[in-house]
Amino acid sequence: xxxxxxxxxxxxxxxxxxxxxxxxxxxxxxxxxxxxxxxxxxxxxxxxxxxxxxxxxxxxxxxxxxxxxxxxxxxxxxxxxxxxxxxxxxxxxxxxxxxxxxxxxxxxxxxxxxxxxxxxxxxxxxxxxxxxxxxxxxxxxxxxxxxxxxxxxxxxxxxxxxxxxxxxxxxxxxxxxxxxxxxxxxxxxxxxxxxxxxxxxxxxxxxxxxxxxxxxxxxxxxxxx
Amino acid sequence: xxxxxxxxxxxxxxxxxxxxxxxxxxxxxxxxxxxxxxxxxxxxxxxxxxxxxxxxxxxxxxxxxxxxxxxxxxxxxxxxxxxxxxxxxxxxxxxxxxxxxxxxxxxxxxxxxxxxxxxxxxxxxxxxxxxxxxxxxxxxxxxxxxxxxxxxxxxxxxxxxxxxxxxxxxxxxxxxxxxxxxxxxxxxxxxxxxxxxxxxxxxxxxxxxx
Numbered sequence: 001x002x003x004x005x006x007x008x009x010x011x012x013x014x015x016x017x018x019x020x021x022x023x024x025x026x027x028x029x030x031x032x033x034x035x036x037x038x039x040x041x042x043x044x045x046x047x048x049x050x051x052x053x054x055x056x057x058x059x060x061x062x063x064x065x066x067x068x069x070x071x072x073x074x075x076x077x078x079x080x081x082x083x084x085x086x087x088x089x090x091x092x093x094x095x096x097x098x099x100x101x102x103x104x105x106x107x108x109x110x111x112x113x114x115x116x117x118x119x120x121x122x123x124x125x126x127x128x129x130x131x132x133x134x135x136x137x138x139x140x141x142x143x144x145x146x147x148x149x150x151x152x153x154x155x156x157x158x159x160x161x162x163x164x165x166x167x168x169x170x171x172x173x174x175x176x177x178x179x180x181x182x183x184x185x186x187x188x189x190x191x192x193x194x195x196x197x198x199x200x201x202x203x204x205x206x207x208x209x210x211x212x213x214x215x216x217x218x219x220x221x222x223x224x225x
Numbered sequence: 226x227x228x229x230x231x232x233x234x235x236x237x238x239x240x241x242x243x244x245x246x247x248x249x250x251x252x253x254x255x256x257x258x259x260x261x262x263x264x265x266x267x268x269x270x271x272x273x274x275x276x277x278x279x280x281x282x283x284x285x286x287x288x289x290x291x292x293x294x295x296x297x298x299x300x301x302x303x304x305x306x307x308x309x310x311x312x313x314x315x316x317x318x319x320x321x322x323x324x325x326x327x328x329x330x331x332x333x334x335x336x337x338x339x340x341x342x343x344x345x346x347x348x349x350x351x352x353x354x355x356x357x358x359x360x361x362x363x364x365x366x367x368x369x370x371x372x373x374x375x376x377x378x379x380x381x382x383x384x385x386x387x388x389x390x391x392x393x394x395x396x397x398x399x400x401x402x403x404x405x406x407x408x409x410x411x412x413x414x415x416x417x418x419x420x421x422x423x424x425x426x427x428x429x430x431x432x433x434x435x
Contacts, residue, residue: 005302005305006302006303006305009299009302009303010303012299012302013288013291013295013299016290016291016295017288017290017291020290020329021290076288076290079284079287079288079289080284080285080286080287080288081282081284081285081286084247084252084282084286085286086286086303087252088250088252088275088280088286089275089300089303089304089305090272090273090275090276090304090305091272091275091303091305092272224254
């Protein structure tokens with residue numbers, strides 16, 4: 001059976017467990033909503049200012065919320081003997097990375113499906129005309145975030161101070177993704193759908209490809225060590 | 226080891242019994258030297274070794290929020306097999322969990338978890354069974370189940386490597402017994418009584434299943 005079949009088995013298992021426990025989704029939505037609410041409250045009723053910084057605020061919310069999801073990526077495995085349980089099966093270990101990656105992407109996109117409309121309401125911005133561009137940046141940004149995050153959460157899963165180590169390692173590596181995502185979102189919200197926004201979307205896409213190649217290449221080595 | 230034979234590993238806590246089993250299962254990489262399973266190197270061809278081996282750990286590789294049937298379904302998929310409801314139902318019946326097949330594993334007792342972990346070895350074909358403390362947490366019926374499964378493994382030519390502190394038929398009937406001391410494996414002569422190296426009583430002292 002191929003890497004993709006085994007990856008899909010991991011996605012099926014993780015999403016089934018999440019659908020039953022709703023541990024990650026509830027915590028992520030609540031946390032993201034709280035971050036956005038605090039920002040909108042702190043910045044006051046200045047609609048113009050809110051709309052100008054909305055892209056940055058959105059991605060601050062997504063980054064912190066995503067961190068919650070990433071730290072739980074391998075938590076399900078703890079009751080089953082940690083990553084050893086998955087490593088004991090035959091087949092390419094990249095299936096573990098792909099399965100966990102897809103699970104993280106699905107979870108973050110589900111949260112963003114709630115987060116973006118909520119941001120539109122809180123920041124008094126009509127997002128509907130920019131839906132296409134925002135979906136593109138959300139998908140590309142989420143893929144980039146999850147690619148790096150899933151890799152680092154596997155590296156830190158057995159560390160005692162993993163809650164501290166994961167953000168310390170992750171955020172510097174995420175700078176290109178967050179930079180591209182914030183710039184693209186801000187430009188799209190300012191109505192720049194064809195100019196610089198497209199350039200940032202291309203940059204995001206390029207980062208995704210680069211990170212995918214690097215992470216999928218070195219994951220088996222990282223897992224062995 | 227000859228195919229279809231059993232090697233029972235005994236030794237004090239920390240002697241390296243679990244480490245040895247994990248090395249054979251390729252979950253740990255040898256820091257020096259190498260080993261071979263059916264001609265496949267632990268270092269150079271770990272994937273082929275994983276295809277041939279099945280490891281039963283003390284906790285088992287199981288998920289609390291999946292049912293017994295779903296756990297076996299996942300095992301089959303991860304082992305590269307097409308999940309077969311008939312096979313899963315047969316194994317659940319064999320390990321005595323058919324009536325709780327759809328119950329989430331978090332509701333299971335330690336013994337039931339152990340049975341399900343044993344079931345994970347039965348849903349896929351393996352050539353080498355690695356059993357780490359297979360009797361722990363089991364009642365007398367569960368211990369008999371382990372003995373029967375080991376017996377069946379031997380009948381079909383599956384080699385068994387078993388680490389146990391507890392006495393049981395599988396331990397007593399092992400073709401070879403090895404004692405691990407500070408990382409060195411020494412095969413015990415047949416004349417040496419095994420009971421000296423076992424810390425817990427056998428099935429007679431175990432509680433009956435409710």
